[in-house]
Amino acid sequence: DNFDARVEAELKHPNRYRNRVALAALRITGDYQMIEALARSVRPMDLVGDYGGDQFALLMPRLSREEAEVALRKLIDEARGLHADVRAGVAIAPDDGRTADELFERARAALRQARTAGALVVAAPAPTASATDVVIESPAMKRIYGLVDRIADSNLTVLILGETGVGKEIVAEAIHQRSARRAGPMMKINCASIPENLLESELFGHERGSFTGADRRKIGFFEAAQNGSIFLDEIGEMQASLQAKMLRVLERKVVTRVGGTDEIPVDVRVIAATHRDVEAEVRAGRFREDLYFRLAGFTLAVPALRERVDEVVPIAEHFVQRVAEELSQPAPKLGDDAKVALRAYDWPGNVRELRNAIERAVVVQASGTITADDLPERVRDAGRRARVTLPESPLKDQLRDQLADLERVAIVEALEAFGGNQTRTAKRLGISRRALIYKMERLGLKPPPGATKTGDAE
Numbered sequence: 001d002n003f004d005a006r007v008e009a010e011l012k013h014p015n016r017y018r019n020r021v022a023l024a025a026l027r028i029t030g031d032y033q034m035i036e037a038l039a040r041s042v043r044p045m046d047l048v049g050d051y052g053g054d055q056f057a058l059l060m061p062r063l064s065r066e067e068a069e070v071a072l073r074k075l076i077d078e079a080r081g082l083h084a085d086v087r088a089g090v091a092i093a094p095d096d097g098r099t100a101d102e103l104f105e106r107a108r109a110a111l112r113q114a115r116t117a118g119a120l121v122v123a124a125p126a127p128t129a130s131a132t133d134v135v136i137e138s139p140a141m142k143r144i145y146g147l148v149d150r151i152a153d154s155n156l157t158v159l160i161l162g163e164t165g166v167g168k169e170i171v172a173e174a175i176h177q178r179s180a181r182r183a184g185p186m187m188k189i190n191c192a193s194i195p196e197n198l199l200e201s202e203l204f205g206h207e208r209g210s211f212t213g214a215d216r217r218k219i220g221f222f223e224a225a226q227n228g229s230i231f232l233d234e235i236g237e238m239q240a241s242l243q244a245k246m247l248r249v250l251e252r253k254v255v256t257r258v259g260g261t262d263e264i265p266v267d268v269r270v271i272a273a274t275h276r277d278v279e280a281e282v283r284a285g286r287f288r289e290d291l292y293f294r295l296a297g298f299t300l301a302v303p304a305l306r307e308r309v310d311e312v313v314p315i316a317e318h319f320v321q322r323v324a325e326e327l328s329q330p331a332p333k334l335g336d337d338a339k340v341a342l343r344a345y346d347w348p349g350n351v352r353e354l355r356n357a358i359e360r361a362v363v364v365q366a367s368g369t370i371t372a373d374d375l376p377e378r379v380r381d382a383g384r385r386a387r388v389t390l391p392e393s394p395l396k397d398q399l400r401d402q403l404a405d406l407e408r409v410a411i412v413e414a415l416e417a418f419g420g421n422q423t424r425t426a427k428r429l430g431i432s433r434r435a436l437i438y439k440m441e442r443l444g445l446k447p448p449p450g451a452t453k454t455g456d457a458e
Contacts, residue, residue: 003049003057007100010061011093021093022060022068025107027114029054030084037078053364057107065092069120076118087114091123098193101165101352108359112326134170135315138308140442144300145174147441151298152178157250159235159295160273161434162302165350168273169233171302176229181269184228187221192234200242201258204249210259222255222266229269235295236274236281243288250294270295279423279433301438305347305354312342315351319358320370332365337372341383408443411436415445 010021028034035056039048042058049057060068072088079086089110097103106123113121136145151158152175160168169188176186194202201211205220221230238246249255250270254263272295281287305312317334324331334342338361347353361374372383410429418424426436439445 003047003059004100006047007059007103010059011098011100011103020062020064020095021103022063022065022071022090023093023103023107024058024060024068024072024088024090025104025111026056026058027054027087027111028056028079028084030079030082034079034082034084034086037082038075041075041078051360051364055360055364057104063092065090065095065122068092069122072120076120080118085117087111087116087118088120089114089123090120094193096123099164101349101356105352105356105359108356108363109326112323112363134167134174135311135318137311137314138303140303140308141311143441143444144171144302147298147300148174149178151175153180154298155269157270157272157295157297158300159278159298160271160300160302161278161437162273162275163304163350164275165352166302166304167351168302169231171300172229172231172271172273175271176231176269179229179269181228185225186229186231187225188231188233189221190233192237196239196242199238200245203242204245204255204257205260206258207260210257214259217257220255220257222249222268223264225266225268227267229271232270232272234274235272236276236278236287240286240288243291247288247291247294250291277432277434299437301434301441303438303442305350307442309343312347312354313339315354316342316358319355320362323359323362327362330368332362332367333369335369335371337383338370338375340386341372341375341379344386345379345382404443407439408445411439411443411445 007021007023026038028038038056038058042048043060045061047059049059051057058072060071063071068090072090076086076088089107089112091097091103091106091110093103096106110121110123113119136142148171158172158175160171162168172188173186176182189202191199201214201218201220203220203222205218205223206214208214208217249266252263253267254265256263278287278292278296282289282292305315313334316339320334321331342354342357349356357376357379358370360376361370365371365374372380375383411425414425414428415422418428422433422436426433429436431439
């Protein structure tokens with residue numbers, strides 16, 4: 001946990017100053033002196049993490065990809081001299097990920113490809129989310145994908161809300177794949193991962209000579225998505241100066257390349273996503289209200305994984321199969337104690353954190369069954385706490401249903417009192433509009449697309 005916290009702290013630097021951070025996932029077997037040699041060979045600013053068995057991690061701040069490779073090659077050569085085997089997978093922030101979970105995921109995926117002694121594998125390009133790579137078990141997610149089916153063929157702009165890691169990109173992919181535009185391209189861009197001065201060029205393109213280094217014309221993501229869809233992830237991070245230009249594109253359906261004057265028509269379906277409370281950002285003056293209304297042609301609120309506990313184990317089993325296939329080994333089973341721990345943990349990192357935990361467990365287990373001991377410590381602790389609590393009972397189910405009924409009545413009465421105005425209803429209930437939207441969907445109160453209502457535009 002201390003290692004993870006240090007990684008998160010170091011990642012604040014590349015996000016702010018564009019410094020690089022290298023993270024290596026290591027598998028070390030052989031003479032135990034190699035572990036001591038590793039500790040001696042790293043720089044004072046580096047940090048070694050022990051993940052149990054032969055699994056280690058090495059944090060190397062302020063190293064480029066090339067410098068990290070040189071350092072790891074030196075370590076691998078030293079291991080040979082000690083009759084030990086070091087295999088490594090390395091990922092570099094911010095290119096390969098901007099959060100600890102993303103970086104660990106990429107480094108471990110690279111390590112899984114290091115199948116020979118002394119192998120060093122650099123992280124491959126980030127995998128693309130797939131609309132078929134989804135497990136839908138909970139009523140809330142079934143409602144989400146039911147709405148996806150109903151709005152897919154429209155040209156409504158869609159705003160997807162939800163915490164980091166809940167699967168917003170996969171929902172966006174599903175909208176595109178189920179639409180009449182599925183034969184066209186789907187372009188994806190993370191607005192938080194590109195510096196402000198480059199994001200405009202990435203979105204709208206640039207002309208030759210428009211800035212230093214622009215030695216040729218480049219089309220942007222909007223032009224590349226012609227007759228298809230564009231997914232603007234983390235739209236809430238977009239700076240105000242670019243928000244005005246984005247509004248113009250949505251209203252007029254034309255783009256102008258940086259350094260150019262021609263208006264280029266674009267026929268593109270826009271799907272945006274953010275983990276932020278956009279209404280709060282609007283009130284704080286950090287996000288344009290007119291752009292928000294344009295983006296929120298239809299809003300989908302994806303619930304956090306802790307709010308759909310029924311899906312945790314099926315999703316985990318799905319990841320077990322995937323990881324085992326990548327490793328070309330039989331898929332282990334999930335033991336009962338592991339399932340208890342997985343259900344009990346609250347998953348602040350959502351599906352992405354679950355995937356990382358399962359990847360680790362598949363590698364660490366040696367018996368053909370993943371037990372609670374193979375899971376990260378924080379997940380094991382949740383399982384221990386769960387085993388000393390009262391078991392599920394019909395009385396608990398009855399109480400849960402009664403609370404849901406009371407919540408439904410309160411929301412319906414408030415909506416009726418304010419003529420369906422969601423903003424005023426949320427204020428009366430003491431929650432954000434985003435929270436109200438999610439509760440309405442969870443309780444089956446969300447109106448169908450195109451339904452006439454008073455107040456807020458959906």
